[in-house]
Every structure is written in structure tokens, then in C-alpha cells.
Amino acid sequence: MAETPLQDTQPQAGSPETPSVVEVLVDAAKTNIQKVQEYSKLSFRSLANLATSPRYMQDTLAQMDDIGVGSLPIVLLSGFFIGAVMVLQTGAQFERFGQSSLTGDVVAIALVRELGPSITGLLVAGRCASGIASELGSMLVTEQVDAMRAMGTDPSRKLVSPRVLATLITLPLLTTISVFVGLVGGMVASVFSLRLDATAFWERAIAVLQFSDVMQGLSKSVVFGFILATVGCYQGLNVRGGTQGVGRATTQAVVVSSVLIIVADTFLTKIALFFADKVF
Amino acid sequence: MMESPSRFALTPEKSREAVIQFSDVRIGFAEGEILRGVSFSAQPKETLVLLGETGSGKTLTLKIAAGLLRPDSGTVDVLGERVSQMSERELLALRRKAGFVFQEGALFDSLTVGENVAYRLHEDHVNEEEIEPRVREVLEFVELGHTQKLLPSELSGGMRRRVSIARAVVNRPPIVFYDSPTAGLDPITSQTIITLILRLRDVYGVTALLATQRLQDGFALANFHFDSATRRVRRDTKPEKPSAAVTRFLVLRDGRIYFEGSPEELLAANDPYLQRFLI
Numbered sequence: 001m002a003e004t005p006l007q008d009t010q011p012q013a014g015s016p017e018t019p020s021v022v023e024v025l026v027d028a029a030k031t032n033i034q035k036v037q038e039y040s041k042l043s044f045r046s047l048a049n050l051a052t053s054p055r056y057m058q059d060t061l062a063q064m065d066d067i068g069v070g071s072l073p074i075v076l077l078s079g080f081f082i083g084a085v086m087v088l089q090t091g092a093q094f095e096r097f098g099q100s101s102l103t104g105d106v107v108a109i110a111l112v113r114e115l116g117p118s119i120t121g122l123l124v125a126g127r128c129a130s131g132i133a134s135e136l137g138s139m140l141v142t143e144q145v146d147a148m149r150a151m152g153t154d155p156s157r158k159l160v161s162p163r164v165l166a167t168l169i170t171l172p173l174l175t176t177i178s179v180f181v182g183l184v185g186g187m188v189a190s191v192f193s194l195r196l197d198a199t200a201f202w203e204r205a206i207a208v209l210q211f212s213d214v215m216q217g218l219s220k221s222v223v224f225g226f227i228l229a230t231v232g233c234y235q236g237l238n239v240r241g242g243t244q245g246v247g248r249a250t251t252q253a254v255v256v257s258s259v260l261i262i263v264a265d266t267f268l269t270k271i272a273l274f275f276a277d278k279v280f
Numbered sequence: 281m282m283e284s285p286s287r288f289a290l291t292p293e294k295s296r297e298a299v300i301q302f303s304d305v306r307i308g309f310a311e312g313e314i315l316r317g318v319s320f321s322a323q324p325k326e327t328l329v330l331l332g333e334t335g336s337g338k339t340l341t342l343k344i345a346a347g348l349l350r351p352d353s354g355t356v357d358v359l360g361e362r363v364s365q366m367s368e369r370e371l372l373a374l375r376r377k378a379g380f381v382f383q384e385g386a387l388f389d390s391l392t393v394g395e396n397v398a399y400r401l402h403e404d405h406v407n408e409e410e411i412e413p414r415v416r417e418v419l420e421f422v423e424l425g426h427t428q429k430l431l432p433s434e435l436s437g438g439m440r441r442r443v444s445i446a447r448a449v450v451n452r453p454p455i456v457f458y459d460s461p462t463a464g465l466d467p468i469t470s471q472t473i474i475t476l477i478l479r480l481r482d483v484y485g486v487t488a489l490l491a492t493q494r495l496q497d498g499f500a501l502a503n504f505h506f507d508s509a510t511r512r513v514r515r516d517t518k519p520e521k522p523s524a525a526v527t528r529f530l531v532l533r534d535g536r537i538y539f540e541g542s543p544e545e546l547l548a549a550n551d552p553y554l555q556r557f558l559i
Contacts (some may be wrong), residue, residue: 054403143386150346150380151400151447152372 038238042160043230049154049161059162067128067163068170074123075178082115083107083182084189091194100194101204107186108205112217113272116179118265121224124171125257129232132163133253136236137246145237155237164229171225172218179217212276220268224261231257297360299324299455299487300345305354305364307340314340316535317354322487323526324454327477329498330491331557332532338491339383341532342457345489346380347371358455376404379448379456383463385440387432387447393419394428397447404451414450422446422476438469445476449486456480458490462497474500475513482506495557502527502543531557 019027049055086107094100136159139145145155183205190196235253239245298321305318314337322328330338343349344356347363356364361374387396394415401411419425422442432440441461448456458477462470474497480486482505492498507514529546531539531554539546539554546554 139388142389143382143384144388146343146348147380147382147386147388149348149372150375150378150382151403152374152376153403154368154372 035238039230039234042156042234042237043164043226045156046160046164046230046233049157050165054157056158056162059158060165063162063166064170066131067124067166068174071124071127071170071174072177074127075120075174076181078119078123079116079178079181080185082119083111083185083187086110086115086182087186087189088193091190095194100190100196101200103190103194103196104186104201104204105208108183108208109213111179111182111186112209112213114217114265114269116182117175117217117220117224118261120171120175120178121221121228121261122258124167124174124225125228125261126254128167129228129235129253129257130250132229132232133236134246134250136233137239137249138243140237140239141242141246160230160233160237163233164226167225167229168222171228172221175217175221210276212272216269216272216276219272220265223264223268227260227264228257231260297324298322298357299326299359300328300489301355301357302341302345303355303357305341305344305351305356307337307344307349307351314535315344315351318532318535318537319354320530320537320540322489324487325481325485325526327481327488327490327501327527329501329527329529330489330532331493331495331498331529332491334493336532337535338532339459342380342459342489342491346378346457347375348380376400376451377453377455379451379453381441381444381448381456381458381461383459383461385432385437385444387440387443389432391431392428393424393430393432393435393443396432396443397450400447400451418446418450419443421449421479423472436469438465438472441465441469441473442476445473445480449480449484452484453486455487455489458488458492460492461490462492462494470494470497471500475506477501478504478513479506483508498527498529499543 087103090106091100091103094102094106136145139159145159148155148158183202186205187198187201190201191198232253235249235256239249241248300320300322302318302320305315306313307315314335318337318341320328330341332338340349344351345358345363347356347358347366351364354364355362358374359377361370363371363374366374387393388399391399397415397418398411401414406414415428416425419428422445424439424442424446427435427439427443432443435443445461461473461477465473477488477490478501481488481501490497490501504513504515506512528542529539530537531546533553539549539551541549547558549555
């Protein structure tokens with residue numbers, strides 16, 4: 001028997017030992033695989049729910065307003081200035097070879113294929129994935145999600161599917177607006193900085209675009225929308241540790257969705273280029 | 281009107297069956313097993329008062345009964361359905377027949393009081409014309425008719441708890457689970473909440489499972505009844521209670537039922553642990 005409380009803290013025979021590095025790594029791998037599995041299930045259910053009733057159309061419209069209309073100012077502002085800065089950066093290079101007129105071509109392709117969807121995706125992820133995670137996380141820690149379940153409502157139908165559907169619809173629209181405003185920004189910069197003709201810039205920008213470019217941009221924005229909505233919902237509905245956990249989930253939602261968007265972008269570009277050659 | 285003869289009343293055939301039946305229920309988490317073989321049953325119109333220290337598993341028991349948590353082993357039957365083996369989809373349908381009052385109310389903070397109460401009716405696709413009067417009626421029942429347009433953040437803790445009760449009973453379920461409905465409230469507000477629970481029991485015959493740390497809540501439910509004629513709460517003086525409502529106590533300790541019996545048996549128990557609740 002221990003005679004003092006301090007003696008009682010000595011390791012006892014048969015007490016659990018410190019886990020080895022391998023055990024720690026295996027546990028971490030198991031935990032992460034489980035998270036991927038849960039995320040995949042939630043993502044699948046969010047889409048499968050749309051096929052059967054009840055569907056929460058009012059909630060979907062409210063989310064479209066919040067995600068779509070709410071994100072419009074930052075998308076407009078950033079889109080305009082990204083288009084303008086693209087012209088300033090590329091115009092100077094083209095001028096050296098006397099090919100300033102090609103600026104419109106480059107800006108259009110870059111915006112439609114790449115910068116429009118990815119910058120819009122990242123901006124909306126920063127604004128909405130965090131918002132979704134914090135809202136759902138707060139609902140979880142205050143037992144509102146349990147209250148919903150207790151009243152016979154499936155939270156994945158009521159909370160997840162409307163957010164996913166709203167993002168799937170609004171992100172391509174936001175991307176389209178962003179690209180258009182970006183071209184306007186590029187046109188303004190080319191007129192005032194490179195002394196190009198506005199009509200010529202616009203005509204070249206439109207003429208260089210092909211159907212496959214537009215499809216590439218729009219399909220990317222749909223995937224990015226799905227990623228940011230599902231990651232936000234997953235992080236929010238898996239909050240652990242009260243309000244501190246909500247903060248952590250919010251940060252995680254932005255970080256994970258942003259990284260996934262960038263990684264997915266690489267693969268989607270490769271797939272889109274493959275299909276552009278074979279199909280279009 | 282709310283206080284018409286009971287729509288909650290169960291049929292005579294059903295009334296012989298237990299409304300809630302726990303059989304050797306166990307559940308544990310990373311920190312260890314919390315419930316270690318809990319068995320009990322509740323008859324129709326009965327009020328079971330779950331007493332126990334913090335962390336003894338009272339809330340877990342309620343959540344398992346409502347199908348919000350699945351036990352590791354054992355069986356749970358509610359309204360004749362095997363809750364412990366139902367899929368989430370089946371549970372959603374069953375939960376519409378039960379009300380749940382959460383400890384902190386768990387009101388939807390972005391919805392007004394009226395919208396919170398109406399939520400369940402919208403989910404049940406009740407006619408829009410019917411929803412407004414029913415919401416008003418149930419809010420009047422909890423004496424909060426004037427708060428319909430307010431947000432939950434604009435209410436006091438006791439008022440939020442009463443709205444939570446209104447939300448739980450708006451579709452007139454035969455069972456209501458109360459998770460520490462008076463926790464953290466002043467004695468007067470607690471009395472108001474207990475009076476509401478009494479009214480639901482005596483006017484509508486609601487079967488209740490009530491988790492609490494306050495013994496006086498249980499004794500108030502056992503010793504008083506709500507008189508619909510005079511609309512007042514009265515002490516039961518006769519041996520045969522007019523309300524015919526039965527209140528029993530269950531004391532949880534170390535994950536097991538430590539005591540099960542009537543208020544009189546609890547008072548007469550010469551057990552040091554139970555005596556601590558009576559002080």
C-alpha cells in the first residue's frame with residue numbers, strides 16, 4: 001500500500017505502458033481513415049437526400065441568398081482587380097515582343113479556365129465554409145441538432161443538403177460573374193495602361209474561348225462548391241469540445257476546403273485537358 | 281382548447297403494456313461504462329423521476345429512450361417499438377410521437393419563439409391555417425403568449441425552458457422526456473415549470489420520464505395534482521389521488537438502478553446514500 005499520495009503515482013504492475021511510435025502512427029492513420037469514411041458518407045447522403053422527400057426548398061433558397069448574394073461583393077471586387085492585374089503583368093511581357101494585342105487572349109483563357117473558378121472557390125470557401133462550420137458547430141454544442149433529431153427531423157436533410165445544393169447552384173453563377181467582371185477589369189487596365197482598343201480586347205477575348213474552356217471552368221466550380229459545402233458541414237457537425245471546438249472546426253473548414261480545392265484543381269485540369277482533346 | 285379531454289389517452293389494450301421498457305441496458309464511452317445494466321419500465325400516464333448525481337447517466341437514459349443514442353447492449357422498447365434496433369429513418373418517425381425537453385432548452389436561436397413552437401407542425405405538414413392557432417394555444421398554455429415574435433435570446437432562462445416545453449408538446453405526444461427542466465432556475469420559476477408538467481400529466485395523461493437532481497421536483501409531482509375545474513394545483517390529501525397519476529422514483533448510482541419505488545418507500549428507506557438526497 002502506498003503510504004503517501006505521491007507514492008501512489010508510481011507505475012503499477014500491469015498498468016498501461018507508453019505507446020510506441022508505430023502504435024501512435026497506426027492510431028492516427030485509423031482516426032484519419034475513419035474521418036475520411038464519415039466525410040464520404042455525409043457527402044453521399046447530402047446528394048442522395050435530394051432524390052427523395054422531404055426536401056427543404058425554403059432552406060435551400062435562404063442558403064442561396066446567403067452564399068450567393070452574400071458573396072457577391074467580394075467576388076465582384078476581387079474578380080475585377082484580378083483581371084486588371086493579369087493585364088498589367090502579362091501586357092508588359094507582350095509589349096516587349098510587340099504583341100500587346102494578345103493580352104486579351106491570355107487573360108480570357110486564364111480567367112475562364114483557371115483563375116475564375118479557383119479564386120472564386122477559395123474566396124467562397126473562406127467566407128462560407130467557415131460560416132457553415134461555425135453555424136452547425138454552434139447548433140451542435142447547444143443541442144439544437146439533437147433537438148432537431150428529437151423532433152423527427154434528419155439533420156443531414158435539413159442542414160446539409162440545402163447548403164450543398166445551394167453552393168452547387170451558386171458557385172458556378174458566382175464564377176461566371178467573377179470571370180465577366182475580371183474581363184472588364186482586364187479591359188479597363190489594357191485601355192488605360194497598354195493603350196489598347198477596348199473593342200479589340202473584348203473581341204479577341206471572346207474569340208479565343210472555346211466551348212471546352214467554358215466547360216472546364218464551370219465543372220471546376222461545381223466540384224469546388226461541393227468540396228467547400230461538404231467540408232464545412234462535416235467540420236461543423238463533428239465539433240468536439242464546446243465553443244473552443246467550434247473555433248477549431250471553423251479554422252479547419254477553411255484550411256481543409258482550400259487545400260482540397262487546390263489539389264482537386266490539378267486533377268480536374270488534367271481530366272479537362274484530356275476530354276478537351278477527345279470530346280470537344 | 282388545449283384542456284379538452286385527452287387526445288393522449290391510450291387505448292385500454294395498450295394501457296396494460298409498458299410504454300417505456302429498459303432491459304439490461306449498457307452504454308459506455310472512452311472514459312468507461314456509464315450505464316451498467318439498467319432495467320425499468322414505465323406504465324401509461326406514469327411519471328418516472330430519475331434521480332442521481334451529476335454524471336450518473338440520467339441524460340443518457342433519456343437520450344437512449346428517445347433513440348438519440350444507441351445502447352451498446354440490452355433492449356429499449358418505447359410505445360411497443362424496439363427502439364434499440366431501429367434504423368435512424370424509423371427512429372425519426374417514432375420520435376414524432378415523443379416530446380423532449382432539453383436541459384438548456386435547445387431552442388433554435390435563429391427562429392422566433394413562435395417559429396420554434398411551430399417547427400414540429402411544419403415538419404408534420406399540418407395545414408398552415410391550423411398552425412397559428414395551435415402555436416398560440418400552446419404558448420398560452422405555458423403562459424408565454426406574448427413572446428411569440430421574440431427571439432430566444434430575448435427570453436430569460438425560465439421562459440426559454442417553458443418555450444421548450446411548449447415546443448415538445450405542441451403535437452400532443454403521449455410521452456415527454458424532461459432533462460433536468462428546473463436545473464439552474466430560481467425556486468419560483470422551478471415551481472412554474474413543475475406546475476406545467478403537472479398540468480400536462482393530469483389534463484392530458486402524458487407519460488413522463490423526468491431526470492432531475494432536485495428531489496423536491498419529484499415530491500411535488502407525487503404530492504400535488506392539477507385540478508382542471510378550478511385550474512389550480514392542489515395537494516393530494518386523500519389516499520386515492522384524484523388524478524390517478526402514479527409517480528415513482530428511480531435512483532441511478534454507478535450506472536445501475538440503486539433504488540426504485542414510490543415516494544413513500546423513498547422516504548422510509550433507511551439507506552445512507554438515499555438519505556443524502558433527502559437532506
